[in-house]
Amino acid sequence: MASAAAVLQSEWTKIRTVSSTTWTLISVFLATVVIGGVISAVSNSTFGDLSDVSQTTFDPTLTSFSGMVLGQLAMVVFGVLVVGSEYSSGMIRTSLAAVPRRATFLFSKIGVAGLLALVVGLITGFVAFFIGQALLGDHSTTIGEPGVLRAVIGSGLYMCLIALFSMGITVMLRSSMLSLGILMPFFFLVSNILAAVPKAKDVAHYFPDQAGQKLLQVVPDAANGGGGSYGPWGGFGIMCAWVVAALIGGYLVLRNRDA
Amino acid sequence: MGLEMIEAAGLTKRYGAKTAVHDLTFEVRPGHVTGFLGPNGSGKSTTMRMIVGLDRPTSGTVTVGGRPFRQTPNAPRKVGALLDAQAVHGGRSARNHLLSLAQLSGIPASRVEEVLDVVGLRDVAGKRSKGFSLGMGQRLGIAAALLGDPQVLLFDEPVNGLDPEGIYWVRTLMKRLAAEGRTVLVSSHLMSEMAVTADHLLVIGRGRLLADMSVREFISRNSADFARVRVADDAAGRTGELAAAVAEAGGRALKEPDGALRVTGIDLPRISDLAHKADIRLWELSPHHASLEEAYMRLTQDVVDYRSTDDELAGFTPPEDEAHPLDTAPGPPEVPEVPAQGWYAPPPPGQAPPQTRSRP
Missing domain, CATH: 3.40.50.300 (P-loop containing nucleotide triphosphate hydrolases)
Known part of the structure; x- marks a missing residue:
């Protein structure tokens, strides 16, 4: 069989030789860093206008990650396109004719793309954190404070998991357009809206993004953070479970359906 | 290996x-x-x-x-x-x-x-x-x-x-x-x-x-060569006579819809001889090869999924003629004089046509 190393190398060639990879990942970085910076600066200048509760639960780390609301969407696009372009171009048939073993093919692809997403996510997270803190001025925190390093690394993990989840969904749906049409509104609107509605909140807290964002939070009850009855690593675990489910679903679809 | x-x-x-x-x-x-x-x-x-x-x-x-x-x-x-x-x-x-x-x-x-x-x-x-x-x-x-x-x-x-x-x-x-x-x-x-x-x-x-x-x-099974034989119009009634003569000589003659005979099994000179002996004038005696394409079409004709039919343009009304007054009704179209040069059979594969031969 085509060895996993060979397939990994091939997937790396595939991913680095299309321009959509570069553009989506640059978008992830820019959207997260720029918007995070702007919101940090605005928070700094309007800090006095916040209510007392908001002031006491102000989470400078999470504030510097505000841009991830949009940055994660670019990450969704990255994940969807990595897998979806195989289907939209028909390349999947060429790929599978060359690597008949579905598991080797899928997990090599997802491994390469996931690793790339993790690296970009971590870089983005650290840059967004330091720029955000610089702009927060007196209200900033430092990387040495308890929980802060975990949150910054967590932002990279979160980005990686978002990409992996998108890839799993796209393998199941076998279409870029369909996947984007479902994932974008979900992450941008549905999840956030439900998380703000009293009853639906209890369910929404177990959505992948809501659960995963717990990892980015340093102050547990931050006003702009989520609720839920789990801690940062609990949230991470819930998100991982979603990702694993999506990937297993994708694998089963790939294995059992005609390409 | x-x-x-x-x-x-x-x-x-x-x-x-x-x-x-x-x-x-x-x-x-x-x-x-x-x-x-x-x-x-x-x-x-x-x-x-x-x-x-x-x-x-x-x-x-x-x-x-x-x-x-x-x-x-x-x-x-x-x-x-x-x-x-x-x-x-x-x-x-x-x-x-x-x-x-x-x-x-x-x-x-x-x-x-x-x-x-x-x-x-x-x-x-x-x-x-x-x-x-x-x-x-x-x-x-x-x-x-x-x-x-x-x-x-x-x-x-x-x-x-x-x-x-x-x-x-x-x-x-x-x-x-x-x-x-x-x-x-x-x-x-x-x-x-x-x-x-x-x-x-x-x-x-x-x-x-x-x-x-x-x-x-596939070729030998499916591409029977045949001769098409057409008896002179004024002797059309004698086609059956010729068919009988062909059958007698060991050939096989099938009547085609337009009255010609499709003869297999004996070669062209023999058919000519038979006709001459029976004193039947022929207007056509031509060799034909059923192409492989035809054999294949015959084989698959019952199993073609997508077959075209004539475009009947059923729902269309012909355009009104009012726009064309009678006195300007077009005469027979003039055929432009086309220079004969530029029309030649394509060269056999692998051979450059003479006019594009490269010069040293």
Whole structure:
């Protein structure tokens, strides 16, 4: 069989030789860093206008990650396109004719793309954190404070998991357009809206993004953070479970359906 | 070197209620170009996709070298397939596309340059394949199939969109690959193409196997030569007399709808002699060959899925004539004088036409 190393190398060639990879990942970085910076600066200048509760639960780390609301969407696009372009171009048939073993093919692809997403996510997270803190001025925190390093690394993990989840969904749906049409509104609107509605909140807290964002939070009850009855690593675990489910679903679809 | 055969046994594929491939049993042997023929939608592509494990058979099996393709170790080195030349990511250059495929199976990157040369795409190797013409896309697909120097090669409609030179090249390539002892399966819906490329034919229609024989056998079974004989109009009543004479001489005469006779079994001079002896004047005595194309059409005529009918334009009313006053009614159209030069038969393949001969 085509060895996993060979397939990994091939997937790396595939991913680095299309321009959509570069553009989506640059978008992830820019959207997260720029918007995070702007919101940090605005928070700094309007800090006095916040209510007392908001002031006491102000989470400078999470504030510097505000841009991830949009940055994660670019990450969704990255994940969807990595897998979806195989289907939209028909390349999947060429790929599978060359690597008949579905598991080797899928997990090599997802491994390469996931690793790339993790690296970009971590870089983005650290840059967004330091720029955000610089702009927060007196209200900033430092990387040495308890929980802060975990949150910054967590932002990279979160980005990686978002990409992996998108890839799993796209393998199941076998279409870029369909996947984007479902994932974008979900992450941008549905999840956030439900998380703000009293009853639906209890369910929404177990959505992948809501659960995963717990990892980015340093102050547990931050006003702009989520609720839920789990801690940062609990949230991470819930998100991982979603990702694993999506990937297993994708694998089963790939294995059992005609390409 | 193991002899790698493609073997199908009771291969069946159903999509819902539609049976795309029905109980196909065949072998494709090494050392020959095997033509896989059938009308559009007859199940050729589906069968090829099942061979390389893209589609799962509803029942039956197909193996390559004794194993189902999905379990073939290092598949790209064993089997090369051109299934859909458009199945490439348009944003990736031809070279990178081939490189990603080469890396899958540990084929050195230098091999990519070799196959680019083989298919003649080196000059455009750095361009995105999105801008490729149909013919260039086919060449890229063929390059991908050749990459692993495989023992078994599958080509689904490889000459689609190629220019005459490209078609000639593909034909030569297939024959060379087979001569090297490889197993080559080429699908086409063009009998004429297969007649000059393939050694062996598998003909399918509506997913069923109609013929599995050598091209020579197919020709001898299906292309009976015949003579068309037309008796002078004023002697038309004596056609039956001539038919009887032909039958007596050991031939076979069939009456055609326009009154002519289709004679098989005896040659033209003999027919002339018979007519002369019976004192019947002939207006036509011509030799005919039923082409392979005709034989193939006859074989598949009952199983063509997509048949065109005359365009009746039923709902259309003819345009009103009011716009054309009678006095300006057009006369017979004038035929412009066309210079005769510029009209010549195309040169035989491999020979440059005289007027484009290069000067030293």
